[in-house]
Amino acid sequence: MSEFSKALSVSSSGLQAQAQRLQHVSENIANADTPGYRRKTVAFETALGLRDAVGTVETGPVRLDRSELQRVYDPGHPLADESGHFDGSNVDLMIEIADAREAQRSYEANLKMFDQTRQMSSRLMELLRR
Secondary structure (H helix, E strand, C coil): HHHHEEEEHHHHHHHHHCCCCHHHHHHHHHHCCCCCCCCCEEEEEEEEEECHHHHCEEEEEEEEECCCCEEEEEECCCCCCCCCCCEECCCCHHHHHHHHHHHHHHHHHHHHHHHHHHHHHHHHHHHHCC
């Protein structure tokens, strides 16, 4: 496998991992007001290829945040107990927005690396044709 192919493989795996991370962040934001919803988190893992030993990025298993659910006081809510409280979600929108920005920037960096590698490969081919 050429060095260009290895670089493209690493950057494309980063693109896929960040896209999946953004998907979970968007699910968290969409369910911020859903009673009993637990925030989803995903970790990244390094995967080594068997033949070429190229380290790529993969997402690990999706985990639910086990922090305590927010207690919400709303006596008119159908899920409210006798004290008028129910369990809300444990999604903090500020954390989700920060995670989304970080994932977006990482995605853009991987995309730029992919594009630069592709451009270098094209220019090398042009030089070899001469």
